[in-house]
Amino acid sequence: MLNPLRRFRAVRPVPGPPPPDGEVLLDARGLTKSYAGADGELPVLAGVDLRVRAGEIVAVLGRSGSGKSTLLRCLAGLIAPSSGTVSYRGAPLTGANQGTAMVFQTFALLPWLTVQQNVELGLEARGISARRRTEAARQAIDLIGLDGFESAYPKELSGGMRQRVGFARALVVEPDVLLMDEPFSALDVLTAENLRGELLELWESGLFPTRAIVLVTHNIEEAVLLADRIVVLGARPGTIHTTFEAGLERPRDRQSAAFAGLTDRVYRTMTGRTGGAEAARPGLAGTPLPEAGVDGLAGLADLLAHRGGGCELVELAEDLGLELDGLLPLADALELLGLAEAGETDLVLTGLGTAFAEADVRGAKRIFAEAVREVPLVRLIITSLQENPGGTVRAAALTELLGRHYTSEQVVRQLETATDWGRYAELFAYDADRRAYRLEERGLSAP
Incomplete structure (x- = not known):
C-alpha cells in the first residue's frame, strides 16, 4: 500500500x-x-x-x-x-x-459497520454532527492510507487493513x-x-x-x-x-x-538476569507457570543440543526469524524443569536436558515425567488423584483453588500448561468433555 x-x-x-x-x-x-x-x-x-x-x-x-x-x-x-x-x-x-484514545490488539471493529462507520463511532459518542463526522472520518481514513475502502466491511479487509481502521478510529478524535x-x-x-x-x-x-x-x-x-x-x-x-x-x-x-x-x-x-539467574520455581501462590507447550520445549532443547548445548537467546531468535519474547516462556520452562540453566543472556542445557534432547520418544517422556513431577500444580493433581483411588478430580476444584492466587485468565493458562505437561508425561489423563482428571493406568511409571 x-x-x-x-x-x-x-x-x-x-x-x-x-x-x-x-x-x-x-x-x-x-x-x-x-x-x-x-x-x-x-x-x-x-x-x-x-x-x-x-x-x-x-x-x-x-x-x-x-x-x-x-x-x-x-x-x-x-x-x-x-x-x-x-x-x-x-x-x-x-x-x-x-x-486519550485506544488502539487494541484484536482490532475491536464492529463487523456489521463499514470502515467509514467504524471510524465515526468515537465522534458519534461525543455528539459530533453527522456532517462533521463524515468529513473528519474521511480525512482520518485518507491519512492512514485506506481511502477507497470507506464502504468496505471488516470481513473484506486483511489484518493490516483492519488495524489501520483501528488507528483511524483512534486518531479521528484527535x-x-x-x-x-x-x-x-x-x-x-x-x-x-x-x-x-x-x-x-x-x-x-x-x-x-x-x-x-x-x-x-x-x-x-x-x-x-x-x-x-x-x-x-x-x-x-x-x-x-x-x-x-x-x-x-x-x-x-x-x-x-x-x-x-x-x-x-x-x-x-x-528476564530478571541482571546479576545472576532467578531460580524461581513457581508454586501455587508464586510465579505463574510459563506458557510453554511440550513440542516447543522439546524443539528448543533440540536446537540447543545442536549448538553445542547452549547459545544466546537473542542470537537464536534472530536465526529462527522469531521474536525474542516468544522464546522466553520456553527458556523459563526448561529452567524450571531442571533441563537448562540460564545466564545473563544465554541458555545452556544441563546434563538432564542433554539426555532429554538426545533420547528417543519413550526415553524423553520418562525424563520429562520425572522433571514435571516437581512442578507444584502437576504434583497437586497427582496427589489429589492418589488420595481418591479409582476416582477423578474435576478441573473446577483446581480452578477454585488457583482462583485464590491468580486472575481468571491466569487460572485458565495455568491449567492448560499443567494439563499439557502431565498428559505428555503420561502421569494422568484428562477428559475434556467432563473436565476431569484421572490417573493414567498405562503410565510410564507408577505415580
Missing part, C-alpha cells in the same frame, strides 16, 4: 514531531489495582508512578501477568484504580479519559495521548513492520494529531525502535522495575552498537 505521507507532503509543510515541551499530560500516582479473588483481593498493580509528557513515545514492557494492559486501561479511565490516582492535565479522572495495546502482535511480521514504519513517519512528519503515545508491547526490539522512554514492569503485582531513556536518534539503525546495547540491557532486565 502506498505511503499516505507522499500526498500530504505535497500540499502542506512538514513541521516535524511534536516538541517535547515537558507538559505532563497523564500522571499516575500510587496507582494500585486489585481484583476480587476467593480469598480476598488479587493485586495486579501496586504503587505505580508514571508520567507521560507531551512530545514523547513511552513503551511499557513486562512479562505476562505484569499488569501492562491493566495499566493502560487505568490511564484511559476504562478501569478505576483500587487506590492512587490517574490525572489528565492535572485533573483526576472520574470516568473515561476524553484526552486525542492528546494515543494508547496502544500490543497493536502489531496479531499481524504477520511484514505487515507489522510496515505499520510500525508508517506510524513513525506520521509521528515525525507532524501530521499525527496527537501529542504523546503510550505503547504496551511484549516485543523488546519494537520498544527500542519506537520509544523515547521504556518502562519495564515487574510482576506479581506489577510495579515499575526500571526505566530506560532511549537516547537514540531517528531513524534508528537496528544494526548499530547503541541499538544492540540498549536492547541487551532491556532484555537482561526483562
Whole structure:
C-alpha cells in the first residue's frame, strides 16, 4: 500500500514531531489495582508512578501477568484504580479519559459497520454532527492510507487493513495521548513492520494529531525502535522495575552498537538476569507457570543440543526469524524443569536436558515425567488423584483453588500448561468433555 505521507507532503509543510515541551499530560500516582479473588483481593498493580509528557513515545514492557494492559486501561479511565490516582492535565479522572484514545490488539471493529462507520463511532459518542463526522472520518481514513475502502466491511479487509481502521478510529478524535495495546502482535511480521514504519513517519512528519503515545508491547526490539522512554514492569503485582531513556536518534539503525546495547540491557532486565539467574520455581501462590507447550520445549532443547548445548537467546531468535519474547516462556520452562540453566543472556542445557534432547520418544517422556513431577500444580493433581483411588478430580476444584492466587485468565493458562505437561508425561489423563482428571493406568511409571 502506498505511503499516505507522499500526498500530504505535497500540499502542506512538514513541521516535524511534536516538541517535547515537558507538559505532563497523564500522571499516575500510587496507582494500585486489585481484583476480587476467593480469598480476598488479587493485586495486579501496586504503587505505580508514571508520567507521560507531551512530545514523547513511552513503551511499557513486562512479562505476562505484569499488569501492562491493566495499566493502560487505568490511564484511559476504562478501569478505576483500587487506590492512587490517574490525572489528565492535572485533573483526576472520574470516568473515561476524553484526552486519550485506544488502539487494541484484536482490532475491536464492529463487523456489521463499514470502515467509514467504524471510524465515526468515537465522534458519534461525543455528539459530533453527522456532517462533521463524515468529513473528519474521511480525512482520518485518507491519512492512514485506506481511502477507497470507506464502504468496505471488516470481513473484506486483511489484518493490516483492519488495524489501520483501528488507528483511524483512534486518531479521528484527535486525542492528546494515543494508547496502544500490543497493536502489531496479531499481524504477520511484514505487515507489522510496515505499520510500525508508517506510524513513525506520521509521528515525525507532524501530521499525527496527537501529542504523546503510550505503547504496551511484549516485543523488546519494537520498544527500542519506537520509544523515547521504556518502562519495564515487574510482576506479581506489577510495579515499575526500571526505566530506560532511549537516547537514540531517528531513524534508528537496528544494526548499530547503541541499538544492540540498549536492547541487551532491556532484555537482561526483562528476564530478571541482571546479576545472576532467578531460580524461581513457581508454586501455587508464586510465579505463574510459563506458557510453554511440550513440542516447543522439546524443539528448543533440540536446537540447543545442536549448538553445542547452549547459545544466546537473542542470537537464536534472530536465526529462527522469531521474536525474542516468544522464546522466553520456553527458556523459563526448561529452567524450571531442571533441563537448562540460564545466564545473563544465554541458555545452556544441563546434563538432564542433554539426555532429554538426545533420547528417543519413550526415553524423553520418562525424563520429562520425572522433571514435571516437581512442578507444584502437576504434583497437586497427582496427589489429589492418589488420595481418591479409582476416582477423578474435576478441573473446577483446581480452578477454585488457583482462583485464590491468580486472575481468571491466569487460572485458565495455568491449567492448560499443567494439563499439557502431565498428559505428555503420561502421569494422568484428562477428559475434556467432563473436565476431569484421572490417573493414567498405562503410565510410564507408577505415580
